[in-house]
Amino acid sequence: MQINRRKLISASAVMAAVALAASVIPAQAAGEVGVTKTSIKFGMTSPKTGAAAPGYEKIPGAVKAYFDYVNDNGGINGRKLSLVHRDDQYVPATAVQNAIKLINTDKVFALLGTLGTASTKAIVGPAGPATVYKVPTLYVNTGFSGFADKKKYPNTITLLPSYVMEAKVIAKYIKDKYPNKKIGIVYQDDDFGKDALTGFKTAGLKFDVSVPYASLSQGVATVPPTWIQKLKTGGAEVVVMFGVSSATTALLGTAYALSYKPQWILASIGGDATTIASSKKIPVSFMAGAKGLSFAPSPNDSKDEYIAKFMEINAKYNPGVAFDNNIVAGMTTAFLTAQAVKAAGTNLTRKSIVAAIEKSGSTFANPALAPLGYSTSSHVGATGYWVGTYDATGGLDPDDNKYTVYTTDSGSAPVVVSTYKRPAMPEKGLPK
Amino acid sequence: MNSKNIKTRLLSLLSISGLVAGVVVGVPSSAQAADPQCATANFVTSCAGTTSDSALYTMVAPANFNGTVLIWSHGLRPNIDIPAGIPKFGGYTVNKAAEFAPGLSDGDLTTLNALIAKGYGVAGSGFSRQGINVTEAVAANVELIAAFKKQFPTTKKVVAWGGSLGTQITQTLTELHPELVDAAVLGCPATAPGAAMIKYFGDFMWAFKTLFDPSIKGFGYSEGAAGRAEAYLDMQKFFVALSKVSAGTVSGAWPDTSSAAGKALEAAGVPSRSAMTLIALIAGVPLRSEHVDGNASPVGLETAFELGYMPAIAATENGATVGLASILLMQDGETQAGGIVFDNKATDYAALVEEDRDIYSAALGGNTPADAILGVLAASPRVTGSATAMAKVSKLLPITGKINVPTVLLTAESDQFTVAGTAQFLIDSYKVQYAAVKTAAMNASKKSRVYTAPVSKLLPLWEKTAENYTVFSGSSPDLTKPAGRGTGHCLFTSKQWLVAADLAIAAANKGSFGQSGTVATTARKVGLSSDSKFRVPVMRGLQG
Numbered sequence: 016m017q018i019n020r021r022k023l024i025s026a027s028a029v030m031a032a033v034a035l036a037a038s039v040i041p042a043q044a045a046g047e048v049g050v051t052k053t054s055i056k057f058g059m060t061s062p063k064t065g066a067a068a069p070g071y072e073k074i075p076g077a078v079k080a081y082f083d084y085v086n087d088n089g090g091i092n093g094r095k096l097s098l099v100h101r102d103d104q105y106v107p108a109t110a111v112q113n114a115i116k117l118i119n120t121d122k123v124f125a126l127l128g129t130l131g132t133a134s135t136k137a138i139v140g141p142a143g144p145a146t147v148y149k150v151p152t153l154y155v156n157t158g159f160s161g162f163a164d165k166k167k168y169p170n171t172i173t174l175l176p177s178y179v180m181e182a183k184v185i186a187k188y189i190k191d192k193y194p195n196k197k198i199g200i201v202y203q204d205d206d207f208g209k210d211a212l213t214g215f216k217t218a219g220l221k222f223d224v225s226v227p228y229a230s231l232s233q234g235v236a237t238v239p240p241t242w243i244q245k246l247k248t249g250g251a252e253v254v255v256m257f258g259v260s261s262a263t264t265a266l267l268g269t270a271y272a273l274s275y276k277p278q279w280i281l282a283s284i285g286g287d288a289t290t291i292a293s294s295k296k297i298p299v300s301f302m303a304g305a306k307g308l309s310f311a312p313s314p315n316d317s318k319d320e321y322i323a324k325f326m327e328i329n330a331k332y333n334p335g336v337a338f339d340n341n342i343v344a345g346m347t348t349a350f351l352t353a354q355a356v357k358a359a360g361t362n363l364t365r366k367s368i369v370a371a372i373e374k375s376g377s378t379f380a381n382p383a384l385a386p387l388g389y390s391t392s393s394h395v396g397a398t399g400y401w402v403g404t405y406d407a408t409g410g411l412d413p414d415d416n417k418y419t420v421y422t423t424d425s426g427s428a429p430v431v432v433s434t435y436k437r438p439a440m441p442e443k444g445l446p447k
Numbered sequence: 448m449n450s451k452n453i454k455t456r457l458l459s460l461l462s463i464s465g466l467v468a469g470v471v472v473g474v475p476s477s478a479q480a481a482d483p484q485c486a487t488a489n490f491v492t493s494c495a496g497t498t499s500d501s502a503l504y505t506m507v508a509p510a511n512f513n514g515t516v517l518i519w520s521h522g523l524r525p526n527i528d529i530p531a532g533i534p535k536f537g538g539y540t541v542n543k544a545a546e547f548a549p550g551l552s553d554g555d556l557t558t559l560n561a562l563i564a565k566g567y568g569v570a571g572s573g574f575s576r577q578g579i580n581v582t583e584a585v586a587a588n589v590e591l592i593a594a595f596k597k598q599f600p601t602t603k604k605v606v607a608w609g610g611s612l613g614t615q616i617t618q619t620l621t622e623l624h625p626e627l628v629d630a631a632v633l634g635c636p637a638t639a640p641g642a643a644m645i646k647y648f649g650d651f652m653w654a655f656k657t658l659f660d661p662s663i664k665g666f667g668y669s670e671g672a673a674g675r676a677e678a679y680l681d682m683q684k685f686f687v688a689l690s691k692v693s694a695g696t697v698s699g700a701w702p703d704t705s706s707a708a709g710k711a712l713e714a715a716g717v718p719s720r721s722a723m724t725l726i727a728l729i730a731g732v733p734l735r736s737e738h739v740d741g742n743a744s745p746v747g748l749e750t751a752f753e754l755g756y757m758p759a760i761a762a763t764e765n766g767a768t769v770g771l772a773s774i775l776l777m778q779d780g781e782t783q784a785g786g787i788v789f790d791n792k793a794t795d796y797a798a799l800v801e802e803d804r805d806i807y808s809a810a811l812g813g814n815t816p817a818d819a820i821l822g823v824l825a826a827s828p829r830v831t832g833s834a835t836a837m838a839k840v841s842k843l844l845p846i847t848g849k850i851n852v853p854t855v856l857l858t859a860e861s862d863q864f865t866v867a868g869t870a871q872f873l874i875d876s877y878k879v880q881y882a883a884v885k886t887a888a889m890n891a892s893k894k895s896r897v898y899t900a901p902v903s904k905l906l907p908l909w910e911k912t913a914e915n916y917t918v919f920s921g922s923s924p925d926l927t928k929p930a931g932r933g934t935g936h937c938l939f940t941s942k943q944w945l946v947a948a949d950l951a952i953a954a955a956n957k958g959s960f961g962q963s964g965t966v967a968t969t970a971r972k973v974g975l976s977s978d979s980k981f982r983v984p985v986m987r988g989l990q991g
Contacts, residue, residue: 066749066751104750105750105805106742106750108734112742133806136806137806139800147982148980204813204815205811205813208813208814229816440740
């Protein structure tokens with residue numbers, strides 16, 4: 016092909032004229048995949064069935080419910096938001112296939128809320144489909160600290176505080192509340208647990224008894240008595256459970272059967288009461304008295320303006336689905352996404368939405384009680400936790416009836432009580 | 448090298464029938480003279496001849512020959528006889544029969560007949576040497592091209608194509624003699640430099656023997672008959688150990704031949720499946736295989752089976768090919784190079800799997816077992832290669848990746864023998880080459896005031912791996928079912944080969960592969976993708 020310079024000049028003039036004309040047309044799509052004048056299509060892969068599904072299967076429905084709410088209120092910049100969800104059963108190979116289909120067949124604009132460290136790594140890693148096709152993966156549902164590495168994962172945005180942060184907060188809590196007690200830990204022997212161990216080590220907390228378990232435990236039905244015997248023999252008085260819900264459930268059940276009653280501290284991933292309840296393997300009352308962590312208000316806290324609005328939306332747009340942490344997680348993802356779309360402006364592109372989060376994502380309204388860490392140099396989401404106590408219904412209530420939020424980073428920064436003032440819920444729960 | 452029994456396929460080749468078969472069978476098979484012996488029947492002329500180094504070749508052209516000939520280079524055939532009883536190649540005897548189109552070794556004449564029917568000429572040699580034979584094969588092809596042009600003087604265009612090791616031959620031919628070739632097709636490409644190819648097989652075999660049977664020699668074979676005997680024994684031992692790994696997939700039991708370190712891992716509760724998965728990961732063996740899609744489970748074992756067992760089952764199925772190929776390539780490479788051609792003294796296996804181990808954490812049994820296995824590998828004696836021999840084997844597999852002629856790259860995403868990372872090497876290399884050409888063109892345009900955009904000379908066509916294809920028989924994948932799309936080695940259909948050939952021929956004649964949309968549609972109709980954004984990891988030996 017030969018292009019004459021004079022033709023180039025002529026072509027440039029024409030293009031300039033076209034660009035000028037385009038600039039006065041509102042909400043003009045720039046030809047980005049998944050974006051039209053009237054719509055934006057997002058994609059999500061997460062477990063809807065399989066051993067890991069209980070609890071998590073509610074998340075895509077919650078995202079859709081919030082999107083429907085936004086759409087009924089005019090959408091964002093004139094565009095309605097939609098979600099295509101595919102079930103990966105928590106299997107990385109399936110998650111990758113799903114992501115490929117979402118990108119190439121469903122033609123989504125961006126991926127949202129991929130769930131699980133292994134699946135997310137398979138999708139956003141160097142050879143993963145999100146990387147290959149340069150598709151943003153927003154608000155991933157895993158606390159693996161590595162995803163905050165902007166250089167390594169330039170199009171990946173985290174939401175949850177990292178497991179390192181969570182471990183550091185737990186370590187501080189244990190040091191403050193249970194000095195001189197013997198401490199035990201049960202942890203998942205993969206990146207999830209490795210992050211936790213890093214956090215505990217950074218915070219200077221040593222364990223008297225450690226029980227690692229293989230990460231196949233999403234399918235674990237029972238916990239061997241040997242785990243409990245090891246904890247008992249070691250004299251552990253306070254036991255941290257840093258594992259998924261199925262393992263947490265099995266651990267509490269086996270401990271109960273063996274009359275082992277330490278002070279449990281349940282990490283946030285595994286301490287979801289509705290997930291434990293829906294498993295129907297133990298009564299949630301087994302959680303009573305255990306300590307737990309969350310970065311968002313309790314889903315029972317209907318006085319919180321975010322929880323109240325999300326409850327209202329869930330009742331109307333997701334009827335019949337019980338409101339819990341997973342609904343909060345899904346709606347938070349959708350709410351942040353809507354704000355990112357708004358901030359990116361009418362000329363929405365895959366680059367512009369990531370840039371918008373980097374520029375102003377830390378100021379987006381959301382229920383998190385700890386600050387969001389987004390900036391041009393950081394893709395870190397929430398940065399802290401509050402600690403509470405489970406009641407007999409599985410509700411996590413803040414100690415002393417107030418949210419004392421601890422904030423830190425995934426590095427060596429100390430754990431401090433946060434003075435963060437959360438943005439107020441915008442009018443009607445819609446992006447400003 | 449294909450997964451079917453070569454002996455069977457050669458027998459099939461001799462009994463073929465059809466448009467060309469009668470003609471080929473009618474040609475004297477003992478042609479020794481410089482000029483080939485030809486015969487014509489059914490308006491098709493077939494000629495058999497030998498090159499100056501006694502490589503057999505066959506040339507075929509129809510009466511309506513259109514001036515374009517396709518020169519085929521076959522894949523790896525072992526350079527040693529294989530005793531009966533060895534899986535995959537048992538009973539094979541070294542064969543130098545000419546092979547002149549894809550599919551012939553399976554007794555499939557579809558591609559050949561389609562080309563002849565369209566008026567194309569075809570030709571191919573059996574080469575004077577088997578095993579690693581790029582040097583001999585390139586020389587044979589140079590003579591063959593000349594012989595074809597002499598026999599069929601209306602020849603205008605030459606398209607070189609090959610499968611598996613034949614792609615190393617074809618690519619080398621285009622690198623050394625671009626004046627002889629107008630376009631190329633590289634199917635199931637073995638198109639990485641020799642050192643990376645050797646590393647792939649060497650890493651797998653070294654880790655396998657280190658853990659599962661240290662009596663496997665693997666490297667440093669003796670010369671001559673003694674070396675061949677060692678290789679045969681290795682093949683037997685490898686398959687025995689592999690079958691025991693397979694049998695222990697669910698129980699986690701290790702082969703009784705395992706090393707002391709392996710048995711210690713077993714005693715510590717590390718399942719053999721974790722070790723098998725890790726071995727595949729360090730070498731870069733795909734974890735989807737002909738019968739394991741990684742997405743399916745037997746009823747009642749959902750999630751746990753996909754996460755925990757399927758990667759190991761795929762590693763075992765693919766490992767059968769990789770292990771056997773390693774023995775053949777090391778024995779032959781060492782014979783030709785005069786010493787050990789693999790060296791892993793400085794290889795940091797933990798670093799190689801740093802990314803992937805998290806994705807396959809469940810199959811590895813968690814960090815503790817993975818770290819324990821990596822610890823054993825780190826502490827185990829390594830292989831020290833001969834610098835001279837390694838330099839020599841690199842010359843025996845000499846490609847640089849330079850694209851001189853329009854080239855179609857036909858790759859299955861989960862090929863276990865010539866992994867897709869070899870194709871990615873070529874794609875990445877060409878990006879650099881193309882950028883340089885583009886820069887030169889832009890610089891030239893500053894003087895001429897006319898910019899001519901360079902035409903891309905490389906067209907990757909992917910056969911992406913299907914999502915679901917595993918069929919269970921009880922709780923195990925049924926290995927008798929057809930292979931999943933985009934898996935296995937050189938399992939392309941005749942239609943896929945023909946599309947690749949058509950595109951290369953178009954490029955040879957018109958200078959480009961055609962409009963991208965038309966190419967994409969054409970490819971899609973036969974299950975291929977021309978997705979220019981698609982990529983796979985490059986081979987371990989070429990990673991940063």
